[in-house]
Amino acid sequence: MFAIQEVIHKYGDKTVLQAPNWSAAQGEQWLLLGNSGSGKTTLLHILGGLLRPTSGQVQMAGQSLQTLQGSQLDKFRAKNIGLVFQKPHLIQTLTVLDNLLLAQYLAGVKQSKARCMDVLEQLGMQTHKKSYPNKLSQGEMQRVSVARAVLNAPKVLLADEPTASLDDHNTVQVINLLKQQAQAVNATLVIATHDQRVKTEISQVYEL
Numbered sequence: 001m002f003a004i005q006e007v008i009h010k011y012g013d014k015t016v017l018q019a020p021n022w023s024a025a026q027g028e029q030w031l032l033l034g035n036s037g038s039g040k041t042t043l044l045h046i047l048g049g050l051l052r053p054t055s056g057q058v059q060m061a062g063q064s065l066q067t068l069q070g071s072q073l074d075k076f077r078a079k080n081i082g083l084v085f086q087k088p089h090l091i092q093t094l095t096v097l098d099n100l101l102l103a104q105y106l107a108g109v110k111q112s113k114a115r116c117m118d119v120l121e122q123l124g125m126q127t128h129k130k131s132y133p134n135k136l137s138q139g140e141m142q143r144v145s146v147a148r149a150v151l152n153a154p155k156v157l158l159a160d161e162p163t164a165s166l167d168d169h170n171t172v173q174v175i176n177l178l179k180q181q182a183q184a185v186n187a188t189l190v191i192a193t194h195d196q197r198v199k200t201e202i203s204q205v206y207e208l
């Protein structure tokens with residue numbers, strides 16, 4: 001589902017990422033591990049098309065990311081890649097449901113309240129559809145960001161330290177939801193973490 005070759009990223013003349021070759025098939029679940037500063041976030045941003053590597057190749061869902069520009073790249077990302085960050089980054093002035101409807105609009109897919117409610121239900125968040133993000137707990141917000149990431153049935157689901165601000169109970173829940181949701185849409189899942197609580201949950205490991 002994706003493959004990288006000889007990916008290097010530099011800021012100025014400082015090399016911050018040197019990633020060995022990696023390929024992940026559809027539906028596989030991976031942990032991305034490495035010490036602090038080893039470039040995990042940088043690599044996830046490159047895989048998500050948020051950052052262009054200084055050199056190297058990235059094939060994502062059958063497409064070479066280098067060939068996509070501007071709005072084409074935005075649309076490709078919205079349709080094919082689900083992103084979950086350490087902090088949920090929901091739009092505070094929109095309700096939970098409207099945050100999801102916006103994600104469909106940005107991906108250029110048909111807006112469907114039924115699909116949004118279906119995903120919210122799977123994540124146990126249906127009763128919060130009219131809530132604004134600032135009325136939710138951290139765990140609830142992270143569940144909404146998982147809902148937003150899987151809404152358009154992405155081919156690849158990328159999560160960057162998704163449990164960093166969660167307690168043990170919510171950590172287990174969010175990791176299980178990510179795994180279940182990735183499985184439900186047959187997405188390839190990558191979780192970058194140094195959270196010991198997550199390491200036992202997924203067996204395939206790519207280490208920087």
Ligand SMILES: Nc1ncnc2c1ncn2[C@@H]1O[C@H](COP(=O)(O)OP(=O)(O)OP(=O)(O)O)[C@@H](O)[C@H]1O
Pocket residue numbers: 011016034035036037038039040041042043194
């Ligand atoms: N915009 C930037 N300009 C310059 N250097 C940067 C920039 N962004 C990141 N870096 C540097 O790149 C290196 C890799 O950062 P990155 O955030 O990818 O690491 P990480 O493995 O995710 O770290 P952590 O686990 O601490 O989040 C770090 O040394 C960081 O200081």
